Amino acid sequence: MPFNCTTLFKLFCFCIATLVFGCKKQDLSKLDTYTSEGFITAVIEIPAGTTKKIEYNKQLLEFKIDQINGKDRIIKFLPYLGNYGFIPGTLSDKTKGGDGDPLDIIVLSDTKQTGTVLSVIPIAVLRIVDEGEEDDKIIAVPEKTTDRILDVETYIEWQERYPASITMLLTWYNNYDTSGQNVILGIEDETVAKTIITKWQL
Template identity: 45%
Template sequence: MPRSNVSGLVGNNMKVTPIFLLVIVSFLIVGCNETKKNKDYYHLPTYSKTEQIQAVVEIPAGTNHKIEYDKISRKFVVDSAEGKARIIDFLPYLGNYGFIPSTYSDPKKGGDGDALDVLILGENLATGSVVEIIPIAMLALSDQGESDNKIIAIPADEKYRIIKAANFDDFSTNYPEIRKMIGTWFENYDLNNEVKILRWTGENAAFAEIKKWQTQ
């Protein structure tokens, strides 16, 4: 920053020293880091500026570590059970798993009390990635007798896609084994819970589900 600009900020009578500048730079760096670390992913807009649905990645594809976003601390944390990190005792996640921001599945209306879950069939994406998606299906599950719907989506950006399916018909016709694998995975990934597949529905049902629980 030019000296003349800094002098304007601090006043003409205040002497700008190297120590003063160091303090200012340190403050700015810490401030930026805190902003990034405490980003409120939960209340990001459901739709991006280009009017695509957004998703927040909690668990990258290919891992069996269960990671969740804590909306209170605004941090991504590894889920734990009995004091130990929770590891999925089955195949790793078949896609990037996360949630659609600014959605809330209200228990009073039959929801599970969380943001709407989404499984993104695409290249591995890091935890904390915010990605534009295209919903192509919805998998309705019963988890311990409670409704638990999963949005199945592909990345809007073609460079992150791994399948050529633009809608539910494409997905069901050209990738029936992937659809079967996803259902099998959800039925077996958590041996402590009884999960049952209720039905598969298409992209229209997926969009309607997002709209139903959208809070913004």
């Protein structure tokens, strides 16, 4: 079909619309908490095996390295043992004892890039109090078995098959923050984890 002015104008408009609307950033904090299959959605901020404290900025819709006194916040200890992020559609309400942020999650799997969105299964929760506020960390494994490094779906299975990894995680959290503000209460099972997710779901 030969090009004419009308055709070229429509093509131009299509290209502009693609550039303007096709590249629009999505607010990852507003994704559904649960997938259509009933699994939990996890947004990864900090890849496993790294030390920079990366956080999602929902105003800028970007991932930024957290800063303290104008300097990048870097963990002065061993790198993160799991992929650290948040559960969208949740908020740990300060008026109810939370820390004012979306519920944290640790996904035990191979390293996932910042911004990765995963469908996961909660297997436990690490109970933490930080400066008097609840700062619980949901512990999960990928829903897809091909993405798993631990062959588990429950806390009992995790305890029975990989007890050393539980000890490692507790040791890391007891040592990575030397401020003395974190109090580690211990780890509870997936039933408690699911209750906490429901508690903070928007």
